[in-house]
Amino acid sequence: MMTNPTLHRTPLLAAGILLGAGLGGFVDGIVLHQILQWHNMLSSKLPPDTLVAAKVNMYWDGVFHAGVWVLTALGLRLLWAAGCRPDVPWSGRTLLGGLLLGWGLFNVVEGIIDHMVLGLHHVHEYTAQKLPWDLAFLAFGALLLLAGWALVRAGRHDTAVRGAAVR
Template identity: 80%
Template sequence: MSPITSPRPTRAPLIAAGLLLGAGLGGFVDGIVLHQIFQWHNMLSNQLPPDTLVRAKVNMYWDGMFHAAVWVLTAVGLGMLWSATGRPEVPHSGRTLLGGLLLGWGLFNVVEGIIDHQLLGLHHVYEYATNKQPADLAFLGFGGLLLLSGWALVRAGRTRRLT
């Protein structure tokens, strides 16, 4: 008869859930604040300026597709978090989860900033500025700051567990 052993603790499911939740929620912040409240850009505003009703509707459609995608990321992240909280080998750590959220949001900003703003040129953070680069670089810098903060919190969550 073998002794019953408890599974080795792992934070990976909590970090993975945080990454998806952070990317999804970071996308919502981008879409709600920059697209809708400030109206600084739309998904295709550098390629198709919303200067007519038809162009505005096309941009609105792609903004909706963007919101649908970040909704899916958030929903999957919630499912993963729900699953992780029921596992005895996953320690509950607010720092680890918050770190994962910040990592996900930072990853969203860096990936979106490099691909959509720089490589594809679909839009820029502040589409109506003469020089679009400062706002684009600030967006990337904020993403980098989120990544560093998230990484530090995930590391801090290894040494202190919050229950």
């Protein structure tokens, strides 16, 4: 099937990427910060071993969650706008690919900046071997990027319009 040059996939892809980055941040914050309690935003620089340090870490975890909430809200706004455009084909592969790209970008950027460069925290702060956990986080991000790219590429020929079957 030939690609229709009048169709624009970028709005759907951009929405997916922002949603993926926001939702990936929520997974990090909810699972690693709150449920498993492996780290906080500043746990390498300010171990939460006193009430004051725990409160400071909790504050910065909240700032982090507010930031990923904004990414998610912006992604929803872009998704709504894309849904109102007749020139944007609905493609589950493009949207899911964008979500995976966004989550992968979140992991790679956050992993490089916070874990490696700034050393604000590590994936598993309270273990002797921090580097393998940080590298696994980055590798997972790279896998998400590859899977997302493959899905976006596979969806480049999807041409479903509103009311038609979505692929």
